[in-house]
Amino acid sequence: NAGVTQTPKFRVLKTGQSMTLLCAQDMNHEYMYWYRQDPGMGLRLIHYSVGEGTTAKGEVPDGYNVSRLKKQNFLLGLESAAPSQTSVYFCASSYGLRTGLGDTQYFGPGTRLTVL
């Protein structure tokens, strides 16, 4: 099992450009998450999904969109990148217990994005 994989690992964008980050998991997990990590701020949830075809906003959703067309994939889109979106982005997935309580999240290796 590859676990959670993220593509690409690094990316540099110019302000206003768009891009899509891909997250894939091979554990048949129901729930998937996108976080951003900034120095001194821990991880903050951008968007999440509790199943194929469903998405929901997290703490910091502005400027991002997501899609979960297939159970194993969760895409994060930046339509018009801004320097404030320079960050390390992590995807995670979890089995998705019925109540979503106490479930372990499995993280990908991260994508380092720089917006100039």
Added chain:
Amino acid sequence: AQSVTQPDIHITVSEGASLELRCNYSYGATPYLFWYVQSPGQGLQLLLKYFSGDTLVQGIKGFEAEFKRSQSSFNLRKPSVHWSDAAEYFCAVEVNNQGGKLIFGQGTELSVKP
């Protein structure tokens, strides 16, 4: 609103010494608490979690944590630190009934002196 505070941004300990990383949470209901570790350039890995029962929980790599409701704390401990424990440690609380959402603390970076 739920929140997690890790008061120590950076801690340095000598190899073989004991370790305690502090975590305080603010949450109205019974908390579901986690400790994750992040090695340099890597994603996060679960060390341990608490959601009921015995307030002292054991995790991987020789770590343990104690839940103290009266102090709203979930501190991580290890009796003897190894150089390979140098990493960043995150405490998190799960938000009930919201798809497993986690609120993370700011993280504590651990350095280990030889």
